Amino acid sequence: MPPTAYTDTTDTVANPLDTIEQIVASNDWSFDRRGECEIAAKAPGQWSDYVLYFNWSAEMSAMHFTCAFDLKVPERRRGALYELLALANERLWIGYFGMDSDDGAPAFHHSVLLRGAAGASSESLEDMVDIALTECERFFPAFQLTLWGGKPAAESLAAAMLECAGEA
Numbered sequence: 001m002p003p004t005a006y007t008d009t010t011d012t013v014a015n016p017l018d019t020i021e022q023i024v025a026s027n028d029w030s031f032d033r034r035g036e037c038e039i040a041a042k043a044p045g046q047w048s049d050y051v052l053y054f055n056w057s058a059e060m061s062a063m064h065f066t067c068a069f070d071l072k073v074p075e076r077r078r079g080a081l082y083e084l085l086a087l088a089n090e091r092l093w094i095g096y097f098g099m100d101s102d103d104g105a106p107a108f109h110h111s112v113l114l115r116g117a118a119g120a121s122s123e124s125l126e127d128m129v130d131i132a133l134t135e136c137e138r139f140f141p142a143f144q145l146t147l148w149g150g151k152p153a154a155e156s157l158a159a160a161m162l163e164c165a166g167e168a
Contacts, residue, residue, distance in 0.1 A: 013058070013061045013114045013115065013117060013118070013119055014118065014119035014120075015036060015056055015058070015119075016054075016056060016063050016112070016114065016119060016120040016125060017033070017036070017037070017038075017039050017054055017056050017063070019119075019120060019122050019125050020039055020054050020125055020129075021033055021039060022122070023122065023125060023126055023129065024039065024041045024052070027043070029041045029042055029043050029044075029052075030042050036056070037055060037056045037057070037058075038053070038054065038055050038056070039052075039053075039054045040052065040053050040054075041054075043067075043129075043133060045133060045136065045137050045140075046137055047137060047140040047141065047144075048069055048070045048071060048136075048140060049070050050067050050068065050069065050070070050132075050133060050136055051067075051068045051070070052065070052066070052067050052068075052129065052132075053065070053066040053067075053068065060113075060115075061113065061114045061115035061116075061117075062111055062112065062113050062114065062115075063111065063112045063114070063120070064109070064110075064111045065109070065110045065111070065112070065128060065129075065132065066107050066108070066109050067107060067108040067109075067129075067132040067133065067136055068100075068105055068106075068107040068108075069105055069106050069107065069136060069140065069143070070105075071105055071106060071140075071143060071144075071147070072103055072104060072105060073099065073103070073104030073105065073106070073147060074104070074147070075104070077146070077147050078099065078104050080146050080147075080152070080153055081099060081104070081106065081143070081146060081147065081153075082099065083153040084142060084143065084146045084153035084156060084157060085097045085098065085099060085106065087153055087154060087157050088139050088142065088157065091161075092135060094110060094128075094131055095108050095109055095110035095131065095132060095135065096108070096109055096110075097109075097135075097139070106143055108132045108135055108136050110128060110131075110132060112124075112125075112128065138160070138161075139157075139160060140160075141156075141159070141160040142156040142157045142159070142160035142161075143156075145159060145160065
């Protein structure tokens with residue numbers, strides 16, 4: 001099916017990066033607004049600091065979001081990480097994990113389409129960031145076990161997904 005040719009130029013979507021900037025500032029995270037189309041921020045986590053990238057395309061009325069790990073992957077371990085990413089992605093409802101082809105760093109990605117909407121609500125954008133950070137924290141131990149512990153992807157994922165109960 002060919003794409004539709006209709007373009008409604010009267011329906012403009014508010015730039016969601018204005019809301020993202022407020023969310024990031026309210027969390028006291030360092031950030032850099034790199035223009036109307038891009039924001040980079042740094043969010044602390046339990047296992048790592050995460051670099052958040054938000055890119056807005058007014059033309060597509062879409063925002064792309066990346067939550068990158070501060071974790072470099074040696075070339076020799078990238079095959080094992082690809083397997084782990086595939087297994088982790090099966091457990092996600094929203095977004096996906098990928099790996100940067102240059103340095104091998106894993107990252108969580110998600111895009112939001114806003115055509116026809118007045119804009120993204122602050123609640124939905126807060127949820128998007130919260131989900132990304134939660135998933136990165138949840139899977140970080142599996143990445144560590146695979147990369148530095150030399151464990152197979154399935155074993156690393158199983159160990160990281162254990163829910164602890166009680167107190168030691």
